[in-house]
Amino acid sequence: MLETRALTAAYGQFRALFGVDITLAAGETVAIIGANGAGKSTLLRSITGVLRNAPDMVLHRGEPIGALPPEIVMRRGIAMVPEGRKLFPSLSVEENLLIGGQVRRAPGPWSLAAIYDLFPILQAKRLAPGTSLSGGQQQMVAIGRALMSNPEVLLCDEISLGLAPVVIRDIYAALPAIKSTGTAVIVVEQDIARALSVADRVYCMMEGRVTLTAPAQGVTRAEIHQAYFGGAA
Template identity: 45%
Template sequence: MASDALVLDGVHAHYGRSHVLHGVSLSLRRGALLALLGRNGAGKSTTMLTIAGLIKPSGGRISAGGTAIDALAPEAIARSGVRLVPQGRRVFPSLTVDENLAVAAQMRPVPRPWTMERVFELFPHLERRRRQRAGTLSGGEQQMLAIGRALMGNPEVLLLDEPSEGLAPLLVVEVVRGIAQLKAEGLSIILVEQNFKLAMTLADDVVVLNTGAVAISGTAAQVLADPKAFTSHLSVT
């Protein structure tokens, strides 16, 4: 559908002989934030890596903006407008903040292209560190930098894998504020997040995975209206 920024249709994925994703289907609406939830080992990060092309699907179809991307190399998927902020951040530690952003810059036909100045407007904390090597930044600063680096590619779809993991509470607030602003500006986002309350403050739609398959799918309001589902699939009470 034209309203969908990203669609997974019956996606399977393996690690060697281990069958990890079992026919995962989901749709990310344009301008929406989809929270992808589940217990540890449910297949959330595998789904994100498969979308980004770092794991090749063994079945099913993935499309972005109506165009199939499941057979593309990771760099081609990134150029198509799908960008992953991986778990663990993975910034270039020996490069400065400015250099990390500069090497990721990619011009794409978007209404309002991302520049370093826009990244620093989103995360003012980073501007004060712009000539500092990324390896010397705090975890929260590195997370902001990882998000900013992805934005420098001018994505249409942003994949955020555990952005609050290991961060001090004050920096979690700053990262969440940035994500909320990106959502308000119309960026389509998939968010994997262990912090349930945080995820639900941002989510428009929710997909819950259990052992590599979709257990629950719906709007945030629909999912919140069924607390038994959380007890059985997320251990939330």
């Protein structure tokens, strides 16, 4: 479904990624973990076209997309829930959701009704300004906005950041329903236990490189520690 091959990325003279190889199969959930500065968000920006690369460094269904602009990548079925949510402050909850539907692919499982079934609180708040909601509710809007495009690949960047544990639980409880539609998911997360609980496989990154690839349910604490910090557990 999605693959990076020897992916590199830089911000000016600063190199952020060094030859990153990852794969994502149809319907699979992959967690990408690592400390701040590991390159996780840069990886997602490269996949979505925010950072341009050589065409064959990112493949979608076997076709090179590394040099495509973000709007074309999204129309191909790759949507991102950005870190910090980035809702439109002048729009209501429902208007924010409808923005995602402006680039809808072929008919799929997600509509306003489906989003409201997934996150019922959003229907009650649908006329409120998007940024007037709590942080957790805003995250639900950001996820719903991405789903409204009916993506086959959903990229989630730090969706638990700054949220209370009970809210994080509710956000993550929605992921099985999303996966059940056949959507493949990449979850970038610093909460390792939470990420592993929903993932099929895990990649760990450190300083712009992949340091571990493993089944999420079979990886050990010592392996994660070594990959995360580069030292002995």
